[in-house]
Amino acid sequence: MAGDGGLFAFRGDIPARLKVLVGVGVAAALIVLWEIVARAGLVAPQFLPSPSAVITAMWSMITTQGLLWHALVSSVRVWAAFLIAAAMAIPIGILMSSYRIVGAGLEPLIDFVRYLPVPALVPLSIIWFGVGEETKIFLLWLGTFFQLVLLVADDMRRVPHEYVEIAFTLGAKPRQVLSDVALRAMGPSLVDNLRITLGWCWTYLVIAEIVAADSGLGFVIWSARRYVKTPEVMAGVVVIGLIGLITDQLLRALHRRMFRYL
Template identity: 70%
Template sequence: MGAFALAGAMAVPIGLKMGSFRLVGAALEPVVDLIRYLPAPALPPLSIIWFGVGEKTKIFLLWLGAFFQLALPVADDVRRVPVEFHETAMTVEAPWWRRLTDVSLPAMAPTLVDNMRITLGWCWTYLIIAEIVAANSGLGFVIWQARRFFRTPEVMAGVVAIGFIGLATDQLIRVPHRPRFAHLTR
């Protein structure tokens, strides 16, 4: 969760700036796009070389998988905020940072929450890959060890546990979103 929170804390402000300022978007989007398309199974060997086997590698892989998957949708959501909203803010001489925090962010909040939920799902996939290849603990590690000894019930239990944990974390993000931002989606 720490790696996901770190990725979100970085991707949201960077995505806001990429979507709000053409120069920032033009400079960062090609790099973000390139890294976003790197195949997940190819990343653990590099991570192990850089960080060794353990928590640092898992955190890096999860951050890598979540940050680059989230930054571009945030930038796209900012671009979808109606121009009239920003024009209204400019008529009251709101500075650029207030337009981002008081106009763009609330207007894109429903889609931001959805993008966070989708990215969290990808983050779970990266976690399992990281634990299979670059860890000596965790559900992915347990599943991989059980697979080596043909313990199908343990593999299935691990897979089902991941599904339930993923569902629970998805609902943690989803539940607060509904009542607070319902008025924006009407």
């Protein structure tokens, strides 16, 4: 049972409106501090431009450089890779957890690959797929699939064995146990893990889009870096963060709507 610490109660809860106000307040305070530090000249502008300079650069990039188009291109690539990864990881993860022989065969291989650094595999991906869209989507998939499949397998393992035993006792077939018991029980954590791994997929965007790319936010950031246009670099980074924040909040809202009983 939580203590009587009010807003600072251990594992306590606060009103939803207060959560929003605190989040916005902390973000605003950090932006103001950043502006003060930048304007005071404590850090050279080429290393840390002010928020106002970043916003100015962002607006210029939107109106003259097609920044929104690049954001759309990157979003399509991320979602394509993520959906392919999810479509593969969910059934494989369930099989790994449901049948020990499958887990014994696949888990060592997946553990090996998921520790490989994605940047180190860029040359191989170019050899295998060339420099087209396939390489970019493959690199994004690579950074997502092997993490997600193990999370799905863990979600399946956490389904109480009593649920399965009761279902079999009542005459359910294995397919019914999977669809009507296991998937429903693991649903909340599965959706949450999908939300988390979508964020991971975005973290590999710049790596994927420096491979002979002429579009996308990673291309924009890398091109601006080449000419030391730090405000434009940071503008591209901020756009990625904003897209991630909005997407994450939408998926959180979907999770609450789907699983209101939690």
